[in-house]
Amino acid sequence: MSLQSFENLLSKTLGANKKIIHSDITNLVAAGENFGGELLKLTITVENQITKETEVLHAVAKKIPEMELFQKIFNIQETFKSEIIFYEKLVPIFRQFQEQHKIKNVLNCFAELYGSRLNLNGSDIVDRDAVIILEDLIVSGYKNLDRYIGYDMEEAKLALKELAVLHSVPLGIKMKKPDLFQKDIRPHLEEKFKPQQGILDTLMFISEILFESDKCAAAVTKVQKVWKLFTNNPDSYKPREPFATLSHSDLWVNNIMIKHDKGKPIHIKFVDFQVYNYKSPVIDLLNFLFTSVRNEVLKENIDDLIRFYHKELIENLKQLECNTEDYRFSEFQKELQEDAYKVLCWALNFIPFIIFGPKGKVGASPHGDFDINSNKIRDEMRKATPYIAKEKMQFIVEYCESKKWI
Structure with missing residues (x-):
């Protein structure tokens, strides 16, 4: 592992009279568990040049994907810069606003930034020397949950x-x-x-999984209709007022880290602020619920979880001395009606290929190389898709239909 000339990036974090005397750099996560870049673990020994005392700094270095294909897919010339802007510019604005309203516990749901750069030559081009250095949340006791399992009720409410x-x-x-x-x-x-376009290409495969459920089969035509609307409409995510706000827009189990104390979840951190934008809060809410909460929890509690989120949103706005009249639950239900089908389409593609994709393989599909247009291959893929994935897909379709969201 290598990371060129990163010492100067840590100068503000380290403070005066401190010098890096040793650093270890290793891979942070297994291959195939981070889709948008390369994550390195930094263990840095620092010496105080006056007292000669040493301390260890634990950090994470985030680099762009090594493969050019993934650099294009993830649009790194935009997304990498955006992530730096989030930590360097937006977070201080958010925290200052909270402090002005006497909020004691300001935003603390992300890692602290230690340093960042786009390259080594001072240009505006993101290249392989680009890096974002953040605190190592794992050392602080945070972890990703197993994406094959997901969040229980208590963990979901905390998130x-x-x-x-x-x-x-x-x-x-x-x-x-x-x-x-x-x-x-x-x-x-x-x-x-x-x-x-790839989302549109998998529609037939998704439809065949939905047809396996008698409860779901009648809704397949509706799913196909909104799926095509979603993929063909360039304004699919056009924001609407008054609810539009900053949306993480990639909120699923691998982009959330959770800390437990004696088995009880106590804090949450969100990571990977690459594609945040201006959308309805419904996008993040439903994306998390549909993809990352355990099936049994969703089936029994999805309505309660939606109401819980809305209640928390309103309480936070009141603490910021905002008028919440336009944000009543009846209005929030209209937001759900407008945007739920978009999240459903995304989640139906995401669940079998990403959530339940193979672990430990870079850029792999759940089924190896395949021709999605082959009846034989699709049949093999469908049979190989885990029951728990099918169950989740079928439930969220049934739920959306019951709410008349599709």
């Missing part, structure tokens, strides 16, 4: 509580300080991805 804070602060700034929002926040929230 939604933090998500409500993340959404409410920029929403509050938009309401209370619109000039600040339009000048320093909104320009950084542009859409970075559009629906991909």
Whole structure:
């Protein structure tokens, strides 16, 4: 593992009179578990040049994907810069706004930034020397849950509580300080991805899985209709007022880290702020619920979890002294009606290919190299898809139909 000339990036974090005397760099996660870049673990020994005392700094270095294909897929010239902007510019604005409203526990649902750069030559081009250095959350006791299992009820509520804070602060700034929002926040929230053709290509495979459920079969035609609408509409994620706010837009189990104490979940951190943008909070809410919460929890509690999130959002807005009249649950239900089908389409593709994709293989599909248009291959893929994945897909379709969201 190598990381060129990173010492100067840590100067502010280390402080005066401290020098790096040793560093170890290793892979942070197994191959195939991080899809948008390379993650390195940094163990850095620092010496105080006056007292000669040493200390160890634990950090994570995030680099762009090594393969050019993935660099293009993840649009790294935009997304890597956006992540730096999030930590360097937006987070301080959010925290200052909270402090002005006497919020004691300001936003703390992400890792602290230690340093960043786009390259070594001072240009505006992101290259293989680009890096973002963040605190190592694993050393602080945080971990990713197994994506094959997901979040239980208590863990899910904790994640939604933090998500409500993340959404409410920029929403509050938009309401209370619109000039600040339009000048320093909104320009950084542009859409970075559009629906991909590949999503449309997998529709037949998804439909065949849905047809396996008698309860779900009648809804397949509706799914196919909204799927085509989602992939063919360039304005699929066009924001609407008044709910539009900063959206993480890739909120699933691998982009959330959780800390437990004696088996009880106590805190949440969100990671991978590459594709955040300006959307309805419903996008993050449903994306998390549909992809990352255990099936048995969803079946029994999805309505309660949605109401819990909304209650937390309103309480946070009130703490920021915002008028919440336009954000009543009846209005939030309209947001759900508008955007749920978009999340459903995304999740139906995401669940079998990413959530339940193979572990430990870079860029692998769950079924190896395949021709999605081959009846024989699709049949083999369908049979190989785990029951738990099919169950999740079928339930969220049934649920969306029951709510008349599709």
